[in-house]
Amino acid sequence: MSAAMIAPPSLDDIEALARDGLTTLPERLRQFTTEIVIHVTEFPDDDVVAEMELDSPFDILGLYQGIALGEKTVESSGTMPDMVFLYRRPILDYWCETGEDLGHVVRHVLIHEIGHHFGFSDAEMEALEAEADAAERAAET
Numbered sequence: 001m002s003a004a005m006i007a008p009p010s011l012d013d014i015e016a017l018a019r020d021g022l023t024t025l026p027e028r029l030r031q032f033t034t035e036i037v038i039h040v041t042e043f044p045d046d047d048v049v050a051e052m053e054l055d056s057p058f059d060i061l062g063l064y065q066g067i068a069l070g071e072k073t074v075e076s077s078g079t080m081p082d083m084v085f086l087y088r089r090p091i092l093d094y095w096c097e098t099g100e101d102l103g104h105v106v107r108h109v110l111i112h113e114i115g116h117h118f119g120f121s122d123a124e125m126e127a128l129e130a131e132a133d134a135a136e137r138a139a140e141t
Contacts, residue, residue, distance in 0.1 A: 014088050014106060015040045021107035024139075025114075026131045033114060036066075037083045044087055058090045062109040064116040084113045107132060 009017075018038045022030060043057040054060060066082030086109060095102050108129060115125040 008092055009088075009102065011040045011042070011088055014086055014091065017103050017106040018084075018086055018110055020103060021110050024107060024132050024136050025111065026128055026135070029111075029114065029118070029128055032118070035081060036114065036117070037081045038086065038110075039083055040086045040088055042087070042089050044085070048085075057087070058093055060087060061090050061094060061105075062086045062113045064113040066117065082117060084110060086110075104133075 015038060018040065022033060022038075025033065044052075044054070044060055044063065048054075048060070048063060049057050052060060052063075063085045064082070065085065066080070086106065091102075091105060091109065094100075095105050098105070111125055111129050111132065115128065120128070
């Protein structure tokens with residue numbers, strides 16, 4: 001008898017997790033994310049791999065592209081919207097390797113990438129993630 005095959009989460013599934021993850025961000029961060037576009041693809045494109053000097057497209061889980069909040073000027077209007085790219089296959093590999101909850105992995109990547117938008121330090125992003133985790137736990141009880 002063969003084991004039932006379970007399909008891995010799709011691009012749409014990862015996007016849905018990202019949308020859910022946005023709702024659990026602390027309000028002081030979430031209020032500034034309404035204009036950010038989330039785009040889920042299988043892998044980063046070849047230009048990103050080359051520009052970031054990655055050994056493998058699996059070496060990156062997400063990427064923020066846009067003008068950092070502190071660098072926006074009036075001349076920035078009319079440019080492409082700020083985007084967070086989530087890379088499905090690298091995220092799924094990380095998820096399988098760590099056994100972490102997939103929703104937490106996706107939210108972690110979102111916080112990290114959005115944090116770049118605001119120029120946050122790694123310590124500030126970790127604090128935001130801890131705050132989001134606490135809020136999620138409180139909502140579950």
